[in-house]
Amino acid sequence: MAQRCGVRSVRMKLFTVILVAMIGIGASAAPVRDGPVVAELIADTLTVTPGQPFTIALRMQVDSPWHIYWINPGDSGLAPSLDWTLPEGLAVGDMQHPPPLAIPTPPFMTYGHTGDVVFLMEVRPPADLSGPTVTLSAEVDWLVCHELCIPGFAEVELSLPVRAEPGEPSEHAEIIAAARSQRPIEGVDWALTAQVQADRLILAASPPTDDALPIDSAQFFPYSRTVIRHAAPQTWHAGGGGGRLELVVRDAAEPPEYLSGVLVVQRGGTSLALRVNIPVAGTFSSRPANPKGT
Protein backbone atom coordinates (compact mmCIF):
# COMPACT_ATOMS: atom_id res chain seq x y z
CA MET A 1 0.00 0.00 0.00
CA ALA A 2 2.68 2.46 1.04
CA GLN A 3 4.81 1.56 -2.05
CA ARG A 4 1.89 2.09 -4.51
CA CYS A 5 1.04 5.39 -2.88
CA GLY A 6 4.62 6.67 -3.12
CA VAL A 7 4.91 7.28 -6.88
CA ARG A 8 1.26 8.10 -7.42
CA SER A 9 1.07 10.62 -4.64
CA VAL A 10 4.05 12.57 -6.06
CA ARG A 11 2.40 12.65 -9.51
CA MET A 12 -0.90 13.72 -7.93
CA LYS A 13 0.82 16.45 -5.95
CA LEU A 14 2.63 17.69 -9.06
CA PHE A 15 -0.64 17.71 -11.02
CA THR A 16 -2.37 19.61 -8.22
CA VAL A 17 0.45 22.16 -8.03
CA ILE A 18 0.29 22.75 -11.80
CA LEU A 19 -3.49 23.03 -11.70
CA VAL A 20 -3.38 25.50 -8.82
CA ALA A 21 -0.67 27.47 -10.63
CA MET A 22 -2.84 27.67 -13.76
CA ILE A 23 -5.83 28.83 -11.76
CA GLY A 24 -3.56 31.31 -10.04
CA ILE A 25 -2.70 32.92 -13.40
CA GLY A 26 -6.40 33.77 -13.64
CA ALA A 27 -6.60 34.24 -17.41
CA SER A 28 -9.79 33.91 -19.41
CA ALA A 29 -10.42 30.67 -21.27
CA ALA A 30 -9.05 30.51 -24.82
CA PRO A 31 -10.76 32.63 -27.48
CA VAL A 32 -13.17 30.66 -29.68
CA ARG A 33 -13.30 31.04 -33.45
CA ASP A 34 -16.42 30.35 -35.47
CA GLY A 35 -16.13 31.43 -39.09
CA PRO A 36 -14.91 35.02 -39.42
CA VAL A 37 -15.38 35.78 -35.71
CA VAL A 38 -13.22 35.09 -32.66
CA ALA A 39 -15.18 35.41 -29.41
CA GLU A 40 -13.97 35.53 -25.82
CA LEU A 41 -14.84 36.87 -22.39
CA ILE A 42 -12.27 39.24 -20.87
CA ALA A 43 -12.08 40.99 -17.51
CA ASP A 44 -10.37 44.19 -16.38
CA THR A 45 -9.08 42.50 -13.22
CA LEU A 46 -6.91 39.48 -12.44
CA THR A 47 -8.88 38.42 -9.39
CA VAL A 48 -12.37 38.92 -7.95
CA THR A 49 -13.15 40.40 -4.55
CA PRO A 50 -16.46 39.36 -2.93
CA GLY A 51 -18.94 42.25 -3.09
CA GLN A 52 -16.66 44.31 -5.37
CA PRO A 53 -18.08 45.07 -8.85
CA PHE A 54 -15.78 44.76 -11.84
CA THR A 55 -16.03 45.05 -15.60
CA ILE A 56 -16.00 42.25 -18.13
CA ALA A 57 -16.53 42.28 -21.86
CA LEU A 58 -17.63 40.01 -24.65
CA ARG A 59 -14.90 40.64 -27.21
CA MET A 60 -15.71 39.71 -30.80
CA GLN A 61 -12.91 40.13 -33.31
CA VAL A 62 -14.53 40.20 -36.73
CA ASP A 63 -12.35 39.48 -39.79
CA SER A 64 -12.47 42.12 -42.50
CA PRO A 65 -14.68 42.66 -44.53
CA TRP A 66 -17.37 41.03 -42.36
CA HIS A 67 -19.65 42.78 -39.88
CA ILE A 68 -21.94 41.96 -36.98
CA TYR A 69 -25.01 43.93 -35.96
CA TRP A 70 -25.96 46.64 -33.47
CA ILE A 71 -28.82 46.30 -31.00
CA ASN A 72 -31.08 47.70 -33.72
CA PRO A 73 -29.68 45.96 -36.78
CA GLY A 74 -31.63 48.22 -39.15
CA ASP A 75 -33.53 46.82 -42.11
CA SER A 76 -32.07 43.30 -41.86
CA GLY A 77 -29.67 41.27 -39.73
CA LEU A 78 -29.63 40.19 -36.10
CA ALA A 79 -27.77 41.52 -33.05
CA PRO A 80 -25.56 39.16 -31.01
CA SER A 81 -27.07 37.61 -27.90
CA LEU A 82 -25.65 36.05 -24.74
CA ASP A 83 -27.11 33.25 -22.64
CA TRP A 84 -25.36 33.12 -19.23
CA THR A 85 -24.61 30.36 -16.76
CA LEU A 86 -23.57 32.15 -13.57
CA PRO A 87 -22.69 31.26 -9.98
CA GLU A 88 -25.40 31.73 -7.36
CA GLY A 89 -25.90 35.38 -6.37
CA LEU A 90 -23.67 36.84 -9.08
CA ALA A 91 -25.30 39.32 -11.44
CA VAL A 92 -24.13 40.53 -14.83
CA GLY A 93 -25.53 43.76 -16.32
CA ASP A 94 -26.80 44.21 -19.87
CA MET A 95 -24.44 44.18 -22.85
CA GLN A 96 -23.35 47.74 -23.63
CA HIS A 97 -23.19 48.26 -27.37
CA PRO A 98 -20.50 50.45 -28.92
CA PRO A 99 -21.71 53.21 -31.26
CA PRO A 100 -22.56 51.56 -34.60
CA LEU A 101 -21.55 52.17 -38.19
CA ALA A 102 -24.08 52.67 -40.94
CA ILE A 103 -23.65 49.67 -43.27
CA PRO A 104 -25.73 50.07 -46.44
CA THR A 105 -27.38 47.10 -48.14
CA PRO A 106 -28.78 49.04 -51.09
CA PRO A 107 -31.51 50.18 -51.20
CA PHE A 108 -31.77 49.51 -47.49
CA MET A 109 -29.63 50.27 -44.45
CA THR A 110 -28.25 48.31 -41.54
CA TYR A 111 -26.33 49.25 -38.40
CA GLY A 112 -23.38 47.23 -37.19
CA HIS A 113 -19.82 46.81 -36.09
CA THR A 114 -16.55 45.77 -37.72
CA GLY A 115 -13.11 44.80 -36.48
CA ASP A 116 -12.46 44.46 -32.75
CA VAL A 117 -15.87 44.83 -31.08
CA VAL A 118 -16.03 45.06 -27.28
CA PHE A 119 -19.37 44.77 -25.44
CA LEU A 120 -18.86 45.88 -21.83
CA MET A 121 -20.83 44.47 -18.92
CA GLU A 122 -20.71 45.17 -15.19
CA VAL A 123 -20.44 42.22 -12.83
CA ARG A 124 -21.69 42.37 -9.25
CA PRO A 125 -20.32 39.48 -7.21
CA PRO A 126 -22.15 38.73 -3.97
CA ALA A 127 -20.49 39.73 -0.67
CA ASP A 128 -20.56 36.10 0.38
CA LEU A 129 -18.82 34.82 -2.76
CA SER A 130 -16.60 31.89 -1.83
CA GLY A 131 -13.56 30.72 -3.75
CA PRO A 132 -11.25 29.48 -4.83
CA THR A 133 -12.42 30.55 -8.28
CA VAL A 134 -15.49 32.03 -9.91
CA THR A 135 -16.52 30.96 -13.41
CA LEU A 136 -18.82 32.83 -15.75
CA SER A 137 -19.92 30.92 -18.88
CA ALA A 138 -22.03 32.03 -21.77
CA GLU A 139 -23.39 30.79 -25.07
CA VAL A 140 -23.03 33.51 -27.67
CA ASP A 141 -25.15 33.60 -30.83
CA TRP A 142 -24.54 36.07 -33.62
CA LEU A 143 -25.04 36.77 -37.30
CA VAL A 144 -21.97 37.84 -39.30
CA CYS A 145 -22.45 39.09 -42.84
CA HIS A 146 -20.75 40.34 -45.95
CA GLU A 147 -22.73 39.80 -49.14
CA LEU A 148 -23.98 36.62 -47.45
CA CYS A 149 -24.74 35.87 -43.82
CA ILE A 150 -23.46 33.14 -41.53
CA PRO A 151 -24.95 32.39 -38.12
CA GLY A 152 -22.24 32.01 -35.49
CA PHE A 153 -22.05 30.33 -32.09
CA ALA A 154 -19.46 30.04 -29.34
CA GLU A 155 -19.31 28.81 -25.76
CA VAL A 156 -17.12 31.26 -23.88
CA GLU A 157 -15.92 31.13 -20.31
CA LEU A 158 -14.09 33.28 -17.80
CA SER A 159 -12.55 31.88 -14.61
CA LEU A 160 -11.00 34.16 -12.01
CA PRO A 161 -9.52 33.47 -8.57
CA VAL A 162 -11.43 34.86 -5.60
CA ARG A 163 -9.33 36.98 -3.26
CA ALA A 164 -9.97 39.22 -0.26
CA GLU A 165 -7.65 41.95 -1.60
CA PRO A 166 -8.63 44.25 -4.51
CA GLY A 167 -7.67 42.84 -7.91
CA GLU A 168 -4.77 44.06 -10.02
CA PRO A 169 -5.53 45.24 -13.59
CA SER A 170 -5.43 42.41 -16.12
CA GLU A 171 -3.77 42.42 -19.55
CA HIS A 172 -7.20 43.40 -20.93
CA ALA A 173 -7.69 46.43 -18.67
CA GLU A 174 -6.56 48.83 -21.40
CA ILE A 175 -8.85 47.53 -24.11
CA ILE A 176 -11.74 47.67 -21.63
CA ALA A 177 -10.84 51.25 -20.67
CA ALA A 178 -10.69 52.22 -24.35
CA ALA A 179 -14.13 50.71 -24.94
CA ARG A 180 -15.46 52.58 -21.92
CA SER A 181 -14.23 55.89 -23.35
CA GLN A 182 -15.98 55.23 -26.67
CA ARG A 183 -19.38 54.43 -25.17
CA PRO A 184 -22.22 56.82 -25.92
CA ILE A 185 -22.26 59.49 -23.18
CA GLU A 186 -25.24 61.01 -21.47
CA GLY A 187 -24.38 64.52 -22.74
CA VAL A 188 -25.95 66.19 -19.70
CA ASP A 189 -24.84 69.64 -20.81
CA TRP A 190 -26.08 69.21 -24.35
CA ALA A 191 -29.47 70.58 -25.42
CA LEU A 192 -31.32 67.88 -27.37
CA THR A 193 -34.88 68.24 -28.65
CA ALA A 194 -37.11 66.36 -31.09
CA GLN A 195 -39.83 68.12 -33.04
CA VAL A 196 -42.23 66.99 -35.72
CA GLN A 197 -42.13 69.15 -38.85
CA ALA A 198 -44.47 68.11 -41.65
CA ASP A 199 -43.43 64.51 -42.41
CA ARG A 200 -40.03 64.80 -40.75
CA LEU A 201 -38.68 64.49 -37.27
CA ILE A 202 -36.17 67.24 -36.48
CA LEU A 203 -33.53 66.35 -33.91
CA ALA A 204 -31.85 69.53 -32.68
CA ALA A 205 -28.52 69.31 -30.85
CA SER A 206 -26.50 72.05 -29.17
CA PRO A 207 -23.26 71.41 -27.31
CA PRO A 208 -22.47 73.06 -23.96
CA THR A 209 -21.90 76.84 -24.32
CA ASP A 210 -18.20 76.54 -23.50
CA ASP A 211 -17.68 74.01 -26.32
CA ALA A 212 -16.79 75.93 -29.48
CA LEU A 213 -16.09 72.95 -31.74
CA PRO A 214 -18.57 73.04 -34.65
CA ILE A 215 -20.40 69.88 -35.68
CA ASP A 216 -19.51 68.91 -39.25
CA SER A 217 -22.01 66.09 -39.62
CA ALA A 218 -24.26 63.87 -37.56
CA GLN A 219 -26.09 60.56 -37.75
CA PHE A 220 -28.87 59.27 -35.56
CA PHE A 221 -29.21 55.56 -34.79
CA PRO A 222 -32.60 54.72 -33.22
CA TYR A 223 -33.05 51.84 -30.81
CA SER A 224 -36.44 51.12 -32.36
CA ARG A 225 -36.69 49.49 -35.78
CA THR A 226 -39.97 51.12 -36.64
CA VAL A 227 -39.55 54.87 -36.13
CA ILE A 228 -37.44 56.19 -39.00
CA ARG A 229 -36.61 55.09 -42.51
CA HIS A 230 -33.12 53.77 -41.88
CA ALA A 231 -32.04 54.24 -45.49
CA ALA A 232 -33.23 57.83 -45.89
CA PRO A 233 -30.45 60.43 -45.88
CA GLN A 234 -30.21 62.36 -42.61
CA THR A 235 -29.54 65.97 -43.55
CA TRP A 236 -27.60 68.01 -41.00
CA HIS A 237 -28.17 71.76 -40.91
CA ALA A 238 -25.51 73.51 -38.81
CA GLY A 239 -26.48 76.63 -36.94
CA GLY A 240 -26.14 78.46 -33.64
CA GLY A 241 -23.24 76.38 -32.33
CA GLY A 242 -25.09 73.13 -32.94
CA GLY A 243 -27.62 72.22 -35.59
CA ARG A 244 -30.62 70.19 -36.68
CA LEU A 245 -30.81 66.70 -38.10
CA GLU A 246 -33.72 65.82 -40.40
CA LEU A 247 -35.03 62.30 -39.92
CA VAL A 248 -37.51 60.78 -42.36
CA VAL A 249 -40.19 58.83 -40.57
CA ARG A 250 -41.61 55.55 -41.81
CA ASP A 251 -44.79 55.95 -43.83
CA ALA A 252 -47.96 56.38 -41.78
CA ALA A 253 -46.06 56.07 -38.52
CA GLU A 254 -47.51 57.84 -35.53
CA PRO A 255 -44.84 59.93 -33.83
CA PRO A 256 -43.33 58.08 -30.92
CA GLU A 257 -43.65 59.65 -27.48
CA TYR A 258 -39.90 59.45 -27.07
CA LEU A 259 -37.01 59.42 -29.49
CA SER A 260 -34.39 56.99 -28.19
CA GLY A 261 -31.06 56.01 -29.63
CA VAL A 262 -27.54 57.23 -30.23
CA LEU A 263 -26.55 60.47 -31.96
CA VAL A 264 -23.04 60.35 -33.40
CA VAL A 265 -21.57 63.77 -34.21
CA GLN A 266 -18.37 64.41 -36.16
CA ARG A 267 -16.35 67.40 -35.00
CA GLY A 268 -12.94 68.29 -36.36
CA GLY A 269 -12.19 64.72 -37.37
CA THR A 270 -13.25 63.02 -34.14
CA SER A 271 -16.59 61.47 -33.37
CA LEU A 272 -18.66 61.76 -30.22
CA ALA A 273 -21.58 59.49 -29.41
CA LEU A 274 -24.47 60.86 -27.36
CA ARG A 275 -27.22 58.86 -25.74
CA VAL A 276 -30.63 60.27 -26.76
CA ASN A 277 -33.89 59.71 -24.90
CA ILE A 278 -36.08 62.76 -25.36
CA PRO A 279 -39.79 63.51 -25.68
CA VAL A 280 -41.11 64.23 -29.17
CA ALA A 281 -43.11 67.43 -29.64
CA GLY A 282 -45.83 67.86 -32.23
CA THR A 283 -48.01 65.59 -34.37
CA PHE A 284 -47.81 64.52 -37.97
CA SER A 285 -50.25 66.22 -40.32
CA SER A 286 -50.31 67.66 -43.81
CA ARG A 287 -50.25 71.14 -42.33
CA PRO A 288 -47.15 72.53 -40.59
CA ALA A 289 -47.12 71.21 -37.04
CA ASN A 290 -47.67 73.48 -34.07
CA PRO A 291 -45.25 72.64 -31.31
CA LYS A 292 -47.06 71.21 -28.27
CA GLY A 293 -44.18 72.31 -26.13
CA THR A 294 -41.66 70.10 -24.43
Next chain:
Amino acid sequence: MKKTMSILTAVLLFALLSACAVADVNPGSSAPGFTLTDTRGATHSLSDFAGHVVVLEWINTDCPFVKKHYGPGNMQSLQESYGAKGVVWLSICSSTPGKQGHFTPEEWNQILEANGSNAKAVLLDTDGQVGLAYGAKTTPHLFVIAPDGTLVYNGAIDDKPSTRSEDIEGARSYISEALDAVLAGEPVPVARTTPYGCSVKY
Protein backbone atom coordinates in the same frame (compact mmCIF):
# COMPACT_ATOMS: atom_id res chain seq x y z
CA MET B 1 -7.56 51.14 -51.77
CA LYS B 2 -9.80 48.10 -52.13
CA LYS B 3 -11.73 49.05 -49.04
CA THR B 4 -12.21 52.62 -50.32
CA MET B 5 -13.33 51.32 -53.71
CA SER B 6 -15.81 48.90 -52.20
CA ILE B 7 -17.18 51.63 -49.93
CA LEU B 8 -17.46 54.00 -52.91
CA THR B 9 -19.19 51.31 -54.94
CA ALA B 10 -21.59 50.63 -52.10
CA VAL B 11 -22.36 54.34 -51.74
CA LEU B 12 -22.86 54.76 -55.50
CA LEU B 13 -25.00 51.67 -55.74
CA PHE B 14 -26.90 52.84 -52.70
CA ALA B 15 -27.48 56.25 -54.29
CA LEU B 16 -28.63 54.66 -57.55
CA LEU B 17 -30.91 52.17 -55.89
CA SER B 18 -32.28 54.74 -53.50
CA ALA B 19 -33.13 56.90 -56.49
CA CYS B 20 -35.56 54.22 -57.69
CA ALA B 21 -38.38 54.76 -55.23
CA VAL B 22 -38.39 52.07 -52.56
CA ALA B 23 -41.95 51.61 -51.57
CA ASP B 24 -43.29 50.91 -48.15
CA VAL B 25 -46.64 49.24 -48.79
CA ASN B 26 -48.88 49.49 -45.77
CA PRO B 27 -51.69 47.09 -44.97
CA GLY B 28 -54.90 48.66 -46.20
CA SER B 29 -53.41 49.90 -49.46
CA SER B 30 -53.67 48.29 -52.86
CA ALA B 31 -51.07 45.57 -53.51
CA PRO B 32 -48.81 46.59 -56.42
CA GLY B 33 -49.47 44.60 -59.58
CA PHE B 34 -46.71 42.63 -61.28
CA THR B 35 -45.96 40.14 -64.04
CA LEU B 36 -43.10 37.72 -63.52
CA THR B 37 -41.79 34.50 -65.04
CA ASP B 38 -41.41 31.43 -62.87
CA THR B 39 -38.68 28.78 -62.78
CA ARG B 40 -40.52 26.70 -65.37
CA GLY B 41 -40.88 29.54 -67.85
CA ALA B 42 -44.56 30.28 -67.18
CA THR B 43 -45.70 33.89 -66.71
CA HIS B 44 -47.87 34.97 -63.79
CA SER B 45 -49.54 38.29 -63.03
CA LEU B 46 -51.04 39.28 -59.70
CA SER B 47 -54.26 40.03 -61.56
CA ASP B 48 -54.47 36.34 -62.57
CA PHE B 49 -55.30 35.61 -58.93
CA ALA B 50 -58.02 38.15 -58.32
CA GLY B 51 -60.60 36.61 -56.01
CA HIS B 52 -57.96 34.49 -54.23
CA VAL B 53 -55.89 35.09 -51.13
CA VAL B 54 -52.29 35.48 -52.27
CA VAL B 55 -49.08 35.09 -50.27
CA LEU B 56 -45.82 36.58 -51.52
CA GLU B 57 -42.80 35.03 -49.80
CA TRP B 58 -39.41 36.57 -50.51
CA ILE B 59 -36.83 33.78 -50.75
CA ASN B 60 -33.07 33.20 -50.87
CA THR B 61 -32.33 29.51 -50.36
CA ASP B 62 -28.78 30.22 -49.12
CA CYS B 63 -29.89 32.58 -46.35
CA PRO B 64 -29.75 30.97 -42.88
CA PHE B 65 -33.13 32.49 -41.92
CA VAL B 66 -34.75 30.86 -44.98
CA LYS B 67 -33.00 27.57 -44.18
CA LYS B 68 -34.40 27.83 -40.65
CA HIS B 69 -37.93 27.43 -42.10
CA TYR B 70 -37.25 25.20 -45.10
CA GLY B 71 -34.90 22.80 -43.30
CA PRO B 72 -37.48 21.24 -40.98
CA GLY B 73 -40.25 21.69 -43.57
CA ASN B 74 -42.05 24.53 -41.81
CA MET B 75 -42.43 26.72 -44.91
CA GLN B 76 -43.41 23.79 -47.11
CA SER B 77 -46.03 22.71 -44.60
CA LEU B 78 -47.54 26.23 -44.50
CA GLN B 79 -47.53 26.33 -48.32
CA GLU B 80 -49.29 22.98 -48.51
CA SER B 81 -51.93 23.45 -45.83
CA TYR B 82 -52.93 26.93 -46.98
CA GLY B 83 -52.67 25.92 -50.62
CA ALA B 84 -55.27 23.26 -49.86
CA LYS B 85 -57.54 26.11 -48.64
CA GLY B 86 -57.22 27.95 -51.92
CA VAL B 87 -54.40 30.32 -51.00
CA VAL B 88 -52.08 31.11 -53.92
CA TRP B 89 -48.57 30.95 -52.42
CA LEU B 90 -45.87 32.53 -54.54
CA SER B 91 -42.18 32.57 -53.62
CA ILE B 92 -40.30 35.49 -55.16
CA CYS B 93 -36.54 35.78 -55.56
CA SER B 94 -35.20 39.30 -56.15
CA SER B 95 -31.50 38.35 -56.04
CA THR B 96 -29.64 40.09 -58.81
CA PRO B 97 -27.32 38.01 -61.04
CA GLY B 98 -23.97 37.56 -59.32
CA LYS B 99 -25.39 37.88 -55.82
CA GLN B 100 -26.35 35.23 -53.32
CA GLY B 101 -29.58 33.39 -54.04
CA HIS B 102 -29.61 34.07 -57.77
CA PHE B 103 -29.89 30.90 -59.85
CA THR B 104 -30.78 29.97 -63.42
CA PRO B 105 -34.19 28.33 -63.85
CA GLU B 106 -32.47 24.95 -64.30
CA GLU B 107 -30.55 25.39 -61.03
CA TRP B 108 -33.74 26.50 -59.31
CA ASN B 109 -35.58 23.39 -60.35
CA GLN B 110 -32.79 21.23 -58.96
CA ILE B 111 -32.85 23.16 -55.68
CA LEU B 112 -36.64 22.91 -55.42
CA GLU B 113 -36.42 19.19 -56.15
CA ALA B 114 -33.81 18.74 -53.42
CA ASN B 115 -35.26 21.03 -50.73
CA GLY B 116 -38.92 20.75 -51.51
CA SER B 117 -41.40 23.54 -51.98
CA ASN B 118 -45.16 23.47 -52.07
CA ALA B 119 -45.46 26.99 -53.41
CA LYS B 120 -47.58 27.39 -56.50
CA ALA B 121 -44.57 28.92 -58.26
CA VAL B 122 -41.18 30.47 -57.62
CA LEU B 123 -41.08 33.80 -59.46
CA LEU B 124 -37.82 35.28 -60.70
CA ASP B 125 -37.61 39.03 -60.04
CA THR B 126 -34.11 39.35 -61.43
CA ASP B 127 -34.12 43.13 -61.83
CA GLY B 128 -35.59 43.58 -58.36
CA GLN B 129 -38.43 45.83 -59.51
CA VAL B 130 -41.17 43.86 -57.78
CA GLY B 131 -39.14 43.66 -54.57
CA LEU B 132 -38.64 47.40 -54.65
CA ALA B 133 -42.33 47.98 -55.41
CA TYR B 134 -43.25 46.05 -52.26
CA GLY B 135 -40.33 47.25 -50.16
CA ALA B 136 -39.14 43.67 -49.61
CA LYS B 137 -36.27 44.01 -47.15
CA THR B 138 -35.38 40.55 -45.93
CA THR B 139 -35.58 36.89 -46.75
CA PRO B 140 -38.01 35.78 -45.61
CA HIS B 141 -40.43 38.74 -45.87
CA LEU B 142 -44.11 37.89 -46.22
CA PHE B 143 -47.04 39.75 -47.71
CA VAL B 144 -50.67 38.62 -47.68
CA ILE B 145 -53.11 40.00 -50.27
CA ALA B 146 -56.86 39.68 -49.81
CA PRO B 147 -59.13 38.52 -52.68
CA ASP B 148 -60.00 42.15 -53.49
CA GLY B 149 -56.32 43.05 -54.04
CA THR B 150 -55.80 44.84 -50.71
CA LEU B 151 -52.62 44.16 -48.81
CA VAL B 152 -53.59 42.81 -45.37
CA TYR B 153 -50.25 41.70 -43.94
CA ASN B 154 -46.68 42.89 -44.34
CA GLY B 155 -43.91 41.49 -42.21
CA ALA B 156 -42.21 38.60 -40.47
CA ILE B 157 -43.20 34.95 -40.63
CA ASP B 158 -43.26 34.72 -36.81
CA ASP B 159 -42.14 36.55 -33.69
CA LYS B 160 -38.81 34.80 -33.08
CA PRO B 161 -36.03 36.50 -35.06
CA SER B 162 -33.33 33.84 -35.07
CA THR B 163 -31.71 31.31 -37.35
CA ARG B 164 -32.60 28.34 -35.13
CA SER B 165 -35.25 25.92 -36.29
CA GLU B 166 -35.97 24.97 -32.65
CA ASP B 167 -37.46 28.45 -32.22
CA ILE B 168 -40.30 27.76 -34.67
CA GLU B 169 -42.33 25.60 -32.30
CA GLY B 170 -42.82 28.13 -29.50
CA ALA B 171 -43.15 31.11 -31.82
CA ARG B 172 -46.29 33.08 -32.63
CA SER B 173 -46.95 32.48 -36.33
CA TYR B 174 -47.98 35.86 -37.72
CA ILE B 175 -48.45 34.37 -41.19
CA SER B 176 -50.85 31.68 -39.96
CA GLU B 177 -52.85 34.22 -37.97
CA ALA B 178 -53.07 36.57 -40.95
CA LEU B 179 -54.13 33.82 -43.33
CA ASP B 180 -56.69 32.32 -40.94
CA ALA B 181 -58.21 35.78 -40.46
CA VAL B 182 -58.39 36.77 -44.12
CA LEU B 183 -59.79 33.33 -45.09
CA ALA B 184 -62.51 33.81 -42.47
CA GLY B 185 -63.23 37.31 -43.79
CA GLU B 186 -62.05 38.84 -40.52
CA PRO B 187 -59.58 41.66 -39.89
CA VAL B 188 -55.99 40.50 -39.50
CA PRO B 189 -55.06 40.85 -35.79
CA VAL B 190 -51.48 41.98 -36.41
CA ALA B 191 -51.24 43.51 -39.88
CA ARG B 192 -47.67 44.78 -39.79
CA THR B 193 -44.53 43.48 -38.11
CA THR B 194 -40.81 43.98 -38.65
CA PRO B 195 -39.52 41.23 -40.93
CA TYR B 196 -36.32 39.43 -39.95
CA GLY B 197 -33.75 37.78 -42.17
CA CYS B 198 -30.84 38.40 -44.52
CA SER B 199 -31.07 41.48 -46.70
CA VAL B 200 -32.62 40.98 -50.14
CA LYS B 201 -29.69 40.91 -52.57
CA TYR B 202 -30.76 43.60 -55.03
